[in-house]
Amino acid sequence: VAVADVEKFRALASEENLEATPIARVTDEQRLVMEWRGQRIVDIARSFLDTNGAPRTTSARVDAPKSYGKPDVFSPGYSTDNNRVHSPGHHPGGGTDPAADCGNAHAFADKMQKLVCDLNVCSGERISEQFDATTGAGTVLAPLGGVLRRTPSQAMVHKVFDPVRDVKTCSLMAWGYNPYISEKDPFRGAYLAVVESLAKLVAAGGGTEETYLSFQEYFERLGQDPSRWGKPLAALLGAFRAQDDLGIAAIGGKDSMSGTFEDLHVPPTLISFAVTTAPLSHIASPEFKQAGHDVYWVRPAGSESDLPDGNLQKATFKMVSDWMRRGGVHAAMTPGYGGAAEAVFKMAVGNNLGFAYDAGWSLEDVFGYSYGSFLIEADGPPADLPEGVRCDRLGRILEEAELVWEDSRTPLAVLIDAYESVLDPVFPVPDSLDCDLQKAEELLQETFRKPFNPLGVAFGLQTPYAGAGGLQVPAGQAIEQLADLQAIPEELKSGPAGTDRNRSPSVALPSDFTHSGTVPPALNRAAPHMRTDRPTVLIPVFPGTNGEWDAARAARNAGADVDVFVIRDATLSQIAESAEAFAGKLRSAHIVVFAGGASAGDEPDGAGKWIAAFLRRPEVHEAIDAFLAERSGLMLGIGNGFQALVRTGLLPLGEIVEPGAQPLALARNASGRHRSDIVRVRVSSNTSPWLIGTNRADIYHVPVSCAEGRLVCSPELYNQLLDQSQIASHYVDDRGHPTMRFPFNPTGSDFAVEAITSPDGRILGRMGHFERGSDGTWINVPGHYDYKLFRSAVLFFRT
Numbered sequence: 168v169a170v171a172d173v174e175k176f177r178a179l180a181s182e183e184n185l186e187a188t189p190i191a192r193v194t195d196e197q198r199l200v201m202e203w204r205g206q207r208i209v210d211i212a213r214s215f216l217d218t219n220g221a222p223r224t225t226s227a228r229v230d231a232p233k234s235y236g237k238p239d240v241f242s243p244g245y246s247t248d249n250n251r252v253h254s255p256g257h258h259p260g261g262g263t264d265p266a267a268d269c270g271n272a273h274a275f276a277d278k279m280q281k282l283v284c285d286l287n288v289c290s291g292e293r294i295s296e297q298f299d300a301t302t303g304a305g306t307v308l309a310p311l312g313g314v315l316r317r318t319p320s321q322a323m324v325h326k327v328f329d330p331v332r333d334v335k336t337c338s339l340m341a342w343g344y345n346p347y348i349s350e351k352d353p354f355r356g357a358y359l360a361v362v363e364s365l366a367k368l369v370a371a372g373g374g375t376e377e378t379y380l381s382f383q384e385y386f387e388r389l390g391q392d393p394s395r396w397g398k399p400l401a402a403l404l405g406a407f408r409a410q411d412d413l414g415i416a417a418i419g420g421k422d423s424m425s426g427t428f429e430d431l432h433v434p435p436t437l438i439s440f441a442v443t444t445a446p447l448s449h450i451a452s453p454e455f456k457q458a459g460h461d462v463y464w465v466r467p468a469g470s471e472s473d474l475p476d477g478n479l480q481k482a483t484f485k486m487v488s489d490w491m492r493r494g495g496v497h498a499a500m501t502p503g504y505g506g507a508a509e510a511v512f513k514m515a516v517g518n519n520l521g522f523a524y525d526a527g528w529s530l531e532d533v534f535g536y537s538y539g540s541f542l543i544e545a546d547g548p549p550a551d552l553p554e555g556v557r558c559d560r561l562g563r564i565l566e567e568a569e570l571v572w573e574d575s576r577t578p579l580a581v582l583i584d585a586y587e588s589v590l591d592p593v594f595p596v597p598d599s600l601d602c603d604l605q606k607a608e609e610l611l612q613e614t615f616r617k618p619f620n621p622l623g624v625a626f627g628l629q630t631p632y633a634g635a636g637g638l639q640v641p642a643g644q645a646i647e648q649l650a651d652l653q654a655i656p657e658e659l660k661s662g663p664a665g666t667d668r669n670r671s672p673s674v675a676l677p678s679d680f681t682h683s684g685t686v687p688p689a690l691n692r693a694a695p696h697m698r699t700d701r702p703t704v705l706i707p708v709f710p711g712t713n714g715e716w717d718a719a720r721a722a723r724n725a726g727a728d729v730d731v732f733v734i735r736d737a738t739l740s741q742i743a744e745s746a747e748a749f750a751g752k753l754r755s756a757h758i759v760v761f762a763g764g765a766s767a768g769d770e771p772d773g774a775g776k777w778i779a780a781f782l783r784r785p786e787v788h789e790a791i792d793a794f795l796a797e798r799s800g801l802m803l804g805i806g807n808g809f810q811a812l813v814r815t816g817l818l819p820l821g822e823i824v825e826p827g828a829q830p831l832a833l834a835r836n837a838s839g840r841h842r843s844d845i846v847r848v849r850v851s852s853n854t855s856p857w858l859i860g861t862n863r864a865d866i867y868h869v870p871v872s873c874a875e876g877r878l879v880c881s882p883e884l885y886n887q888l889l890d891q892s893q894i895a896s897h898y899v900d901d902r903g904h905p906t907m908r909f910p911f912n913p914t915g916s917d918f919a920v921e922a923i924t925s926p927d928g929r930i931l932g933r934m935g936h937f938e939r940g941s942d943g944t945w946i947n948v949p950g951h952y953d954y955k956l957f958r959s960a961v962l963f964f965r966t
Contacts, residue, residue, distance in 0.1 A: 184710060184735045225389075227396035229404075232352035275572040278534055283512065283586040287504045290587045291319065293594035297841045301870035303328060304717040304939040307337055307450050308371065309845055312947025313517020315901075316845060317583070318454035321500060322371035326447065326943060330716055331723070333941055335447045341367030343439045345504055348536075350434040353398045357405035357437040358474055362539045364441035365415065365484065366501035370541060372450040374488045375415060375481070378443040382406060382420035385436035388427035399424070402437040412477025415441075451491055452947035453500040454517030455544055458566035460497060462522070463548060464507060466540035468555045475539050482553040487541050490549045498544040507533040507561065510542045512570070516583055517947070521565030524572050528561065597837040597909040695856075695964050696799040701728050702757035702964040704957075707749055708733045709778050712764030712807055714938065721938040725957035727758065734781065746781065750790035758801045758960055759794070761808025763872070763936060774833065774875040775810030782815050788823050795821070795929065801856055801960050802930040806873055809833065809932035813878075818932045819893050821925035831923075832879045837915020841874040844913050845948050848921045848935055849899045852892040855928035856963035860955030866903055867896075868950030869935035876914035876934040878923075885918050895922035895931060 168176050173189060180187035199216060201209035282288055295310045305326035312318045322341040327334045343363025349356025365375055384402070389395045399422075410416055426433030455462075465487055467479035490496055500510045511522050511533075524533070542561060552558055565571065568579040704722040708715045708731060719729045732752060735741040753759065767777035781787060794800040804812040810833045816824035819831060836842055850858065850865045861867075880888075888894050897905035897919040898912040905919040906912055912919050914934065922933030937954040945952070 181735065181737070181741075182733060184708075184733050184737065184741075186737060225391065225396055226393040227400045228393035229354075229397040229401045230394055232354065235348040235351040235355070273575075274530060275570075275575050276577045278530060279508065279512070279570065279577055279582055280585060282505050282508060282534070283582050284589055285505070286589065288509050288586075289589035290317070291590075292317075292587065293590045296843050298843060299841075299872040300843050301845075301872060301936060301939045301945075302713060302717070304720060304941050304944065305334075306939075306944055307447065307946055308452055309945045309948050311517070312452050313454040313519075314949055315517060315519055316948060317587075318452075318513055318515075318517030318947070320371070320947065321367040321453060321503075322373070324371055324450055326941070327444070328716075330720065333724075335943070337445050337447055337450060338442070339368050339371055339373045339445055340440060340442045341365075341371070343367065343441070343538075344436065345536075346434045346436065347504075349402070349436065353402040353435040353437070354405035354408075355474060356435065357402040357439070358409040359538045360437055360439040361406055361409035361413070361415075361441075362475065362480060363501070363503065364439040365413065366539050366541065368441050368443055369484050369487050370451070370453065370499040370501045372491060373443045373445040375413070375443075375484050378415055378441055380406075380410065380415060380417040381440045381442070382417055382422075383436070383438040383440065384420065384422035385426050385433055385438075386422075386424050387432035387435075389424050398435040399437075402435055406437055406439065409477075413481055447943045449492055450943075450946065451496060451499055453498050453514055454947060455514045455520045455522070455564050456497040456518065458520055458564050460544050460564045461547070462511070462561045462564065463543045463545060463558050464540060464561040465543060465549075465556065465558045466537065468557055476555070479555045480539050483539065483541075483556050486549065486551075486553050486556055487543070490543070490545075495546045496543055497546075500542050502537045502540055502542065504536075506535050506537055507540075507542060511561070512582065512586075514542065514544070515564075515568075515570070515579060516586070519568045519579065521567045521569040521571065521579060522562055523565055524562040524570075525560055526573070533561075594840065595838075597915050696797070697757070697964070698966075699757065699964050701726060702961055703728045703730060703755060704758040704760055705749075705752050705756035706731045706760045706762060708762075709764075709766045709781070710734070710736055711766040711768055711777070712762050714762030714764055714805060714807075714936070717936070717938045718760045718762045718805065720941075722758075722760070722957045725961045727957065727961050730756065742781075746784045746787050750786045753787075753790040753794045753800075754798075756794070756800065757798070757964055758803070761802075761804040761811055762938075763806025763808060766807055766811070769807075769875065774873075775807055775812075775814050778808070778811035779814035782811065782817075783823060783826075791817075791823065799929065801963065802925075803857065803956075803960075804930075804932040805936060805938065806876070806934060809934060810875060812930065812932045817930055818925060819884075819888055819923050821927060821930060830884055833875055834877045834879050835875050836873065836877050836913070838909065841872070842876075842910075842913045843870070843872040844910060845870050845945060845950070846911065846913050846935070847899050847901070847903075847950075848896045849903060849905065850896050851889075851894045852924070854892045855895060855924045855931055857924075857928075857931040857956055857959055858895060859959035859962055861959075864903075866899060866951065867937075867954055868945075868948065868952050869937050869954070870939055870945075871913050871934050872936065873914065873934055876916065878914075878916040878918075878920045880917045880920065882918075885920070888923060891926060892928070893924050893926065894918075894920055895924050895933065896935075897921055 177187045197213040199209060199211045199213065200207065292311060300306055300310050303325065305328060307324040307326060308320040308322065309316070310320055312320060322339050324337050324339050327336045327338055341364050343360040343365075345356060345359065345363075348359060361380065364380070365378065368378065369375065384399065386399050387395060389399075406417070426436070465483060467475050467483045487499070491499065498514060500514050502510045515522050544564065548558055548560070570577045570579065570582070704719075704727045706715050706718055706722075706729065715731055719731055722729050730752060732749060734745045734749065736745070761778060766775060769775075782791065795802070802812070802817065804810075804818070809818070812818040813831050813833050814829060816822060816829040820829070845868055848867055848869055850861045850863050850867070853859070853861045853863050885894075898916065898921050899919070900906045900908065900911040907915070907919055909915065916934075921935060922931060924931050937952070937956050940952045
């Protein structure tokens with residue numbers, strides 16, 4: 168920053184609630200000078216720094232590589248010491264697997280059971296759920312895909328961020344590494360890590376053009392042992408050989424040589440990260456799409472060595488990329504640690520489809536390493552096959568959820584149960600916690616049998632529905648039988664392109680993925696106190712929140728003007744100034760959105776406390792009262808914002824109350840940990856202006872990401888909120904029934920409540936992040952995502 172611009176830069180930083188402090192000055196003296204407490208403590212010539220310090224040398228010896236067959240933990244009967252090397256990219260030759268000679272049901276089923284229980288293969292859902300996978304409103308491939316959200320994505324795919332435009336270019340990243348190979352042979356381990364990372368990009372729809380690598384290296388403490396120094400040397404040579412063979416360069420990386428604790432040492436580690444970009448239209452997901460489709464195994468032909476031929480591997484990458492871009496490919500995955508058998512299983516579980524292997528394949532083929540190859544679900548084989556590239560039919564997708572090998576049939580359900588339970592001792596599911604689920608479910612179902620007041624006090628209307636006593640819901644029947652009380656306006660019956668489509672068109676979905684039947688005539692809604700074609704949405708940004716960009720873009724796309732206002736808290740005076748400014752903005756705003764995130768790190772004493780304290784400041788409190796009473800303003804709290812509205816009493820009371828007087832609470836999830844997932848919610852009341860575009864009983868898919876999203880509510884208060892139509896939506900299972908069970912109810916929220924409103928419906932709080940959806944997001948999770956939340960709010964002020 169130029170000296171003349173320092174203060175201007177600091178002022179801009181202060182507006183964003185950032186501290187900017189000058190720490191150094193660039194001079195022409197060619198020296199690095201540091202002072203501390205008035206004393207000069209560093210004064211070094213630039214020419215010395217350019218030498219990178221005193222030179223050091225050491226000796227390195229690359230030991231002969233060892234065989235890297237599958238480890239015993241994966242396949243009992245295999246011996247790591249006497250098993251020959253599996254050649255990637257072609258049928259292995261020489262040596263036999265004792266189990267392969269059996270050729271019977273027990274051999275295949277036994278190997279599959281052990282495979283899915285291997286820590287390198289088992290479900291990683293319990294780990295991935297702890298990281299927010301949908302923030303930024305650009306996630307193209309969810310971590311787990313398919314109707315059942317079980318097929319893991321092999322690459323990160325995210326739309327390039329733009330705060331205003333909906334960009335159709337995606338950023339892709341994938342990794343490759345096998346510790347068992349690298350432990351035996353660091354050279355080949357590093358080479359195959361590069362191949363694996365690139366293959367994952369290709370399988371996701373990326374190419375190898377404009378693709379770059381970055382390496383993460385981690386080795387034991389080296390000391391002066393030449394053999395230890397030989398491990399990183401061999402790994403770097405292997406990675407360099409792969410770059411040279413494939414014509415793709417590494418542009419960065421990070422290394423560490425401290426992976427030793429007493430007698431414990433990390434295996435030689437060189438993880439390859441491959442990055443590229445691709446158009447959204449090229450992206451493919453790995454889950455099987457439709458029964459009856461054939462699956463082909465594309466591989467480079469064998470070479471004289473145990474590494475793939477570089478030219479053939481490049482030809483394979485290009486052939487698969489071109490095939491996918493021409494069309495006719497429905498899913499693709501590259502085999503990893505567990506070979507083709509692992510890939511088939513994981514591609515099948517997402518949509519609960521089975522698979523029958525063709526005759527002629529051996530267990531050795533499908534369970535062996537095959538890095539750089541691809542399993543392709545396609546309408547038929549490719550038209551053109553480069554010389555040296557093989558494409559053989561592996562088998563066919565089945566409607567029945569089972570794996571068929573020769574005369575054996577292994578139920579998918581049995582394997583899934585083992586696959587998903589491996590990490591339960593480390594990450595227990597809420598069902599294993601101390602709670603009476605049956606009693607909770609019975610109480611939940613009981614609430615849906617009682618008379619229902621469809622409008623309650625929403626908008627101040629007292630109109631009864633269907634005569635005295637309300638509508639009776641027969642015991643044991645789902646609430647889809649309750650008629651919709653408000654018709655969807657014509658303006659909201661269609662959504663933006665891509666927001667209301669089946670993301671996997673060939674996957675058959677339950678009927679309740681779409682809107683329910685006919686819509687009865689609309690009842691009169693209360694009109695706003697003011698009308699405008701372009702309402703102003705005020706979005707305060709508190710320290711730690713991160714959802715303002717997603718909410719702002721969704722509001723703009725709905726036709727609103729947006730005012731994003733940063734709350735500053737570096738000093739007491741800044742807090743006071745921010746409170747006054749926010750109160751002033753409320754006087755001209757129509758809608759206020761409290762976005763998600765982790766305000767003040769959700770500390771102390773839980774989430775939303777900082778925001779709640781700010782809203783209770785006298786000047787802000789008074790402005791909110793006027794905003795709600797005089798301007799008929801709308802208010803929305805998402806995630807962290809929902810927590811703040813509950814803490815203040817704005818939900819469910821519609822007004823701010825003294826600390827401790829609020830009747831509800833949002834507590835830590837029943838699982839005791841963060842949960843990021845895409846769940847199903849069902850509209851229970853559409854009387855709120857925020858829900859004009861929905862029908863009661865509509866089911867939507869929505870991402871959640873929270874650690875403190877469990878609504879704690881007494882049965883008496885729940886019944887009161889239900890009677891007053893303040894329960895906006897419930898978490899539901901795959902049948903559309905509200906449930907307390909994990910993972911359908913991701914937080915363990917009492918009575919499966921996902922969203923609630925104030926008595927007049929103008930304040931809405933919810934844990935689901937509907938604002939994160941856009942065209943092309945979550946293409947591997949079929950569902951109905953267009954909640955029309957902001958479009959409904961805008962329409963409220965236009966009518």
